[in-house]
Amino acid sequence: MKEKRINRQLLTMSKEYPQANFTWILTLLISLVFLLNSFSFRAGEIKPYVLALFGAYFITALLQLFIAWRIKRDILLYGDIQRGTRRLGYIQLFSLVTGNVFTAAFSLHLINERKTPEYTFAVYMALTQLFVIAISAFNVFKPYVTDSFPMAMLVLLLVLVFQVAVLIIVATTMREGQLPKWLGLIAIFTALTALTGNLFALLLGISLWMKVRSTESSRIAKWDATWGKITRNTMAVFGMFFIILMLAISVVSRYTFDYDLAVENDYANILQAPSLVYPFGTDNFGRDVFSRIIFGARISLLVGFASTVIPAVIGGCLGGIAGYYSNRTDNWIMRLLDVLYAIPGILLAIAIIAAFGANTVNLIIALSLGSIPTYARTMRANVLMVSNYDFVDSARALGASDFSIIFKQIIPNSLAPMIVKATLTIGGAVIATSSLSYLGLGVEPHIPEWGNILRVGSTYLESNSYLAIFPGLAIILLVLSFNFLGDGLRDALDPRLD
Numbered sequence: 001m002k003e004k005r006i007n008r009q010l011l012t013m014s015k016e017y018p019q020a021n022f023t024w025i026l027t028l029l030i031s032l033v034f035l036l037n038s039f040s041f042r043a044g045e046i047k048p049y050v051l052a053l054f055g056a057y058f059i060t061a062l063l064q065l066f067i068a069w070r071i072k073r074d075i076l077l078y079g080d081i082q083r084g085t086r087r088l089g090y091i092q093l094f095s096l097v098t099g100n101v102f103t104a105a106f107s108l109h110l111i112n113e114r115k116t117p118e119y120t121f122a123v124y125m126a127l128t129q130l131f132v133i134a135i136s137a138f139n140v141f142k143p144y145v146t147d148s149f150p151m152a153m154l155v156l157l158l159v160l161v162f163q164v165a166v167l168i169i170v171a172t173t174m175r176e177g178q179l180p181k182w183l184g185l186i187a188i189f190t191a192l193t194a195l196t197g198n199l200f201a202l203l204l205g206i207s208l209w210m211k212v213r214s215t216e217s218s219r220i221a222k223w224d225a226t227w228g229k230i231t232r233n234t235m236a237v238f239g240m241f242f243i244i245l246m247l248a249i250s251v252v253s254r255y256t257f258d259y260d261l262a263v264e265n266d267y268a269n270i271l272q273a274p275s276l277v278y279p280f281g282t283d284n285f286g287r288d289v290f291s292r293i294i295f296g297a298r299i300s301l302l303v304g305f306a307s308t309v310i311p312a313v314i315g316g317c318l319g320g321i322a323g324y325y326s327n328r329t330d331n332w333i334m335r336l337l338d339v340l341y342a343i344p345g346i347l348l349a350i351a352i353i354a355a356f357g358a359n360t361v362n363l364i365i366a367l368s369l370g371s372i373p374t375y376a377r378t379m380r381a382n383v384l385m386v387s388n389y390d391f392v393d394s395a396r397a398l399g400a401s402d403f404s405i406i407f408k409q410i411i412p413n414s415l416a417p418m419i420v421k422a423t424l425t426i427g428g429a430v431i432a433t434s435s436l437s438y439l440g441l442g443v444e445p446h447i448p449e450w451g452n453i454l455r456v457g458s459t460y461l462e463s464n465s466y467l468a469i470f471p472g473l474a475i476i477l478l479v480l481s482f483n484f485l486g487d488g489l490r491d492a493l494d495p496r497l498d
Helices: 002-013 016-037 048-078 083-098 101-111 117-141 149-176 183-196 199-213 217-232 234-256 289-324 327-341 345-356 360-386 390-397 402-410 412-438 450-458 466-493
Strands: none
Touching (some): 016 048, 016 101, 016 234, 048 083, 083 101, 101 117, 101 234, 117 149, 117 183, 117 217, 117 234, 149 183, 149 199, 149 234, 183 199, 199 234, 217 466, 234 289, 234 466, 289 327, 289 360, 289 402, 289 412, 289 450, 289 466, 327 360, 345 360, 345 412, 360 412, 402 412, 412 450, 412 466
């Protein structure tokens, strides 16, 4: 009886069991979506490709349900997942053929018993590279491709082979607990593959280098503790995966996608339905919506990041000065920012763009100005708290200047809440970017940006709904990903949750 009670506690503590349940439920829901879209009620015909996807996802969901049952049985009977159950992960890996990243990621984690942050980085590094190649490969069906496409695809494939090899090396070395010195060289080459936009490779390279070369055990322990919390949060990792995937696609698309397909009018292919040639169809000018969404990710990420980093830096500096100095300085800075804070951010952005014109630079400036007061308030509150710590008094006693104390002692120790806030609010910046473009006040109308694409698609909701559905889903997924990552960072950086 006592053993059963202990095993039930192990079941509640298991990471694999809730992730297995989440994966099969989500896969089943996706399969139902494919089932509903496999039949065209207007034309009265069945779409065989969509129906085939339904079958593949439904079988995957059933296998995932079986794996979840096996995990539960193993933990309740034996207190641990048995080797036979873990081997089912190799079968589930075939779900990658259908693009099911959820079951693929789960199967890779099920196969390996020891789930270090390095192994998680390696798994998602390889998955990101694979999805970048798969998305880029759709250009093969187009009537023409960019000149750099063959060489770019060859380079991406070679990088994928190297990253899969690194994944195997990480799984083997971490399992054995040995970290050979030559792993430092692997870490350097892995970090260099991040030039494709795959930031998981950079994180893995940094982590391996620290483990092999660094002698500061406290720094390594802090790194492992922080990223261990984040990688244990399934939704935060999936959010991070989608963000990095969009970033990697934005970097690689310069060499694998033809920009003319996204901006040049093709009146012979107006309003084409989704197909292999045009995966998301074409708009009212014959432009490929798939290519427009790929190139639009670059603008959404650029404006989202820039309009978050700029106010975070300016507001952080102003908040740090206001929190450190006397009441007079604090009142002057904060009251001026209160005036700016009293103006709604979206109205301020509309006014700036209406006055100076609609382009990317003005959009970034317009969105940045309205966010400065909120970051200044956050930093000011953190500085007021950190200024009373002993290490600040020690710096003053040693004769350090106010500038040195603020920017070397106080602000670095107040960054954690700012990082969390920036991650949580960058999704709002993406929405604001798309909203202003939708209203015709963002980037230029001819430039592929998700708000511009959505504005065109909104006029064809009844006849060609896919023109609005695909850009709308892209915006929703990116915003949700930033929110999930922000929640994960908040939990990882909150000292009260240790």
